[in-house]
Amino acid sequence: MKKEILYSIKSPYREPLDIIGFRFGSGSPALAVVGAMRGNEVQQMYVCAKLVRELKKLEKKRGIVPGKEILVIPCVNYYSMNIGKRFWTMDNTDINRMFPGYDLGETTQRIADGVFSQIKNFEYGIQMASFYQQGDFLPHVKMMKTDFAEQELMSLFGMRYGIVRTPRPYDTTTLNFNWQIWETKAFSVYTNATDVIDESSADDAVTAILRFMTRAGIITGKIHPGYCTEIIPESGIEQIRTESAGIFRSMTHVGTHVEENDILGKILDPLDCEENSYIRASAAGVVFFEFNKPLIDENTVCFKLIKD
Amino acid sequence: MVTTVTQASLAVNEKLTIRKNRIKNGSGKKRLCLVTGIHGDELEGQYLAYLVGKKLNDSIGCLDGTVDIYPALNPLGIDSITRGIPKFDLDMNRVFPGSKDGTLTESVCGAIIDDISGADICVDVHSSNIYLKELPQIRISVPTAKTLVPYAKMMNVDFIWVHDAATVLESTLAHTLNSRGTKTLVVEMGVGMRITEEYCFQLYEGVFNLLKELGMWSGETKPVREPVISLNRSVGFVNSDAAGVFVPCRRFGDNVKKGEHIGDVLDPLTSTVAAQINAVCDGMIFTLREYPIVFGGSLLARILQPENAEEGGEAL
Ligand SMILES: [Zn+2]
Numbered sequence: 001m002k003k004e005i006l007y008s009i010k011s012p013y014r015e016p017l018d019i020i021g022f023r024f025g026s027g028s029p030a031l032a033v034v035g036a037m038r039g040n041e042v043q044q045m046y047v048c049a050k051l052v053r054e055l056k057k058l059e060k061k062r063g064i065v066p067g068k069e070i071l072v073i074p075c076v077n078y079y080s081m082n083i084g085k086r087f088w089t090m091d092n093t094d095i096n097r098m099f100p101g102y103d104l105g106e107t108t109q110r111i112a113d114g115v116f117s118q119i120k121n122f123e124y125g126i127q128m129a130s131f132y133q134q135g136d137f138l139p140h141v142k143m144m145k146t147d148f149a150e151q152e153l154m155s156l157f158g159m160r161y162g163i164v165r166t167p168r169p170y171d172t173t174t175l176n177f178n179w180q181i182w183e184t185k186a187f188s189v190y191t192n193a194t195d196v197i198d199e200s201s202a203d204d205a206v207t208a209i210l211r212f213m214t215r216a217g218i219i220t221g222k223i224h225p226g227y228c229t230e231i232i233p234e235s236g237i238e239q240i241r242t243e244s245a246g247i248f249r250s251m252t253h254v255g256t257h258v259e260e261n262d263i264l265g266k267i268l269d270p271l272d273c274e275e276n277s278y279i280r281a282s283a284a285g286v287v288f289f290e291f292n293k294p295l296i297d298e299n300t301v302c303f304k305l306i307k308d
Numbered sequence: 309m310v311t312t313v314t315q316a317s318l319a320v321n322e323k324l325t326i327r328k329n330r331i332k333n334g335s336g337k338k339r340l341c342l343v344t345g346i347h348g349d350e351l352e353g354q355y356l357a358y359l360v361g362k363k364l365n366d367s368i369g370c371l372d373g374t375v376d377i378y379p380a381l382n383p384l385g386i387d388s389i390t391r392g393i394p395k396f397d398l399d400m401n402r403v404f405p406g407s408k409d410g411t412l413t414e415s416v417c418g419a420i421i422d423d424i425s426g427a428d429i430c431v432d433v434h435s436s437n438i439y440l441k442e443l444p445q446i447r448i449s450v451p452t453a454k455t456l457v458p459y460a461k462m463m464n465v466d467f468i469w470v471h472d473a474a475t476v477l478e479s480t481l482a483h484t485l486n487s488r489g490t491k492t493l494v495v496e497m498g499v500g501m502r503i504t505e506e507y508c509f510q511l512y513e514g515v516f517n518l519l520k521e522l523g524m525w526s527g528e529t530k531p532v533r534e535p536v537i538s539l540n541r542s543v544g545f546v547n548s549d550a551a552g553v554f555v556p557c558r559r560f561g562d563n564v565k566k567g568e569h570i571g572d573v574l575d576p577l578t579s580t581v582a583a584q585i586n587a588v589c590d591g592m593i594f595t596l597r598e599y600p601i602v603f604g605g606s607l608l609a610r611i612l613q614p615e616n617a618e619e620g621g622e623a624l
Contacts, residue, residue, distance in 0.1 A: 010550065010603065012552050013577075091437075105547065107605035108605075110605040132398075168479070169475050169476055170479055244317060245317035245319050247319070297316065301411055
């Protein structure tokens with residue numbers, strides 16, 4: 001294992017931001033794993049940190065296939081983490097909207113370039129991603145649909161669901177999209193936490209990544225096979241939105257199978273507790289996503305279902 | 309007449325409401341939309357909206373047609389000094405065209421597009437951000453330049469920047485409207501969180517000149533300035549490699565020579581100059597850093613090179 005500074009940037013009064021990478025094995029660049037790019041992605045950093053610990057053990061046991069190199073970057077943006085901010089400390093930009101980056105550009109473009117130049121030649125790339133919607137969801141792996149993507153590869157993780165996303169214009173500056181453009185087979189792995197640690201979900205993610213590495217011939221060892229992954233297009237996930245605003249009370253939880261028309265939750269008037277509306281399942285299926293904040297606006301996605 | 313463009317309920321006893329003021333006179337069928345406030349920290353358009361509406365109200369007889377003024381496309385952002393939509397990760401100007409049956413933000417964006425679509429021209433006023441000050445300019449992507457440059461020239465700006473199209477910009481209000489046949493000009497002027505009166509008056513003259521050229525205004529107008537157009541010119545970017553406090557020594561709009569000293573990044577702890585900043589090319593400073601704290605990479609200035617300059621900048 002080699003611990004190294006991959007990129008460093010200066011600030012006026014803080015210690016430099018040193019982006020740390022852990023390199024295992026040597027030879028052809030096989031897999032790069034990137035953790036927190038936003039200041040609240042603690043779980044994402046934690047999964048990478050656990051992975052580093054596992055890979056150290058594995059390296060001692062000579063479990064890394066000769067000729068394969070692995071790079072893990074647990075935290076790109078601890079500057080924001082240390083001050084409790086989500087996006088970049090100075091200008092509030094999102095590093096994950098700056099790829100492929102630009103070495104002569106703005107600070108976060110330089111950081112994106114500094115990271116990307118280290119990880120763009122790998123055969124596989126995994127980003128520990130966080131969800132932009134507030135809520136709990138079933139852990140899954142996601143790929144962008146590009147000409148390059150081989151969606152079946154998602155099944156190597158043995159996670160329950162593999163989701164295929166058709167990129168929108170704003171996706172074209174994300175790490176995942178640009179990895180694929182540079183011909184890295186790129187995945188985003190989602191666990192069910194971001195700014196808190198969920199121990200068992202973190203362990204599941206580490207296991208899924210190790211399973212992937214075993215099946216992709218990067219490490220050796222035995223690991224239980226996990227799920228037979230169901231691969232579905234993101235557009236096929238049923239979204240249920242609120243018809244009114246107020247206090248949101250869920251009456252189900254993620255992973256539950258529901259029938260069409262079942263009551264999933266309700267919205268209460270925040271000032272007199274009158275029931276404003278009930279939220280019903282628009283189809284039969286498994287609850288994939290559930291909003292988890294107490295207050296909700298009108299027209300907000302409160303549940304997502306993977307239809308039967 | 310003030311009307312509601314769209315509304316959506318927020319969690320506790322409040323509705324998000326997008327409003328516009330429709331000022332109409334005569335039998336003319338033409339319509340101009342003046343929109344601003346997509347970015348809640350950009351306020352130059354607030355004063356411009358006031359000035360334009362006031363003039364129209366005071367001299368309504370000179371108007372033939374419809375002017376719709378939308379001062380706040382992101383009212384929650386403006387009222388809370390938030391650039392984006394509070395609680396929402398994406399920049400509002402990355403959500404267009406939106407969708408009538410989408411989420412709250414998507415449906416608001418969709419309703420705005422539906423409301424503006426079909427206008428003869430739309431002017432979307434921005435004011436940079438809180439870090440950089442901009443000379444009054446109109447930004448146009450290469451594919452729309454042929455259609456839009458003639459109108460941009462009527463607007464009394466100093467500069468028309470024709471830039472490359474980028475996929476990520478396909479989700480802007482202007483791109484959406486232009487691709488649906490509603491000509492839309494994007495103005496950038498001044499700096500975030502402030503009002504630069506001089507620039508607001510300059511654009512105010514431009515808006516009335518545009519109305520006159522469209523045959524919608526018979527009142528008095530002043531001759532407009534001839535803008536510099538970026539075609540056949542390059543833009544030089546001056547980014548800081550050092551971190552510290554930036555203090556410029558040349559002013560906005562100045563013409564500088566390549567290598568000329570334009571400012572310093574200072575280290576107040578040791579009272580030393582962390583880096584002397586020099587012009588990367590000949591030309592006019594049309595963007596200058598306003599917010600002094602800089603990191604490695606922070607943009608300090610943009611310089612527009614003279615026509616057909618060969619080196620040191622990004623070709624447009
Ligand atoms: Zn803006």
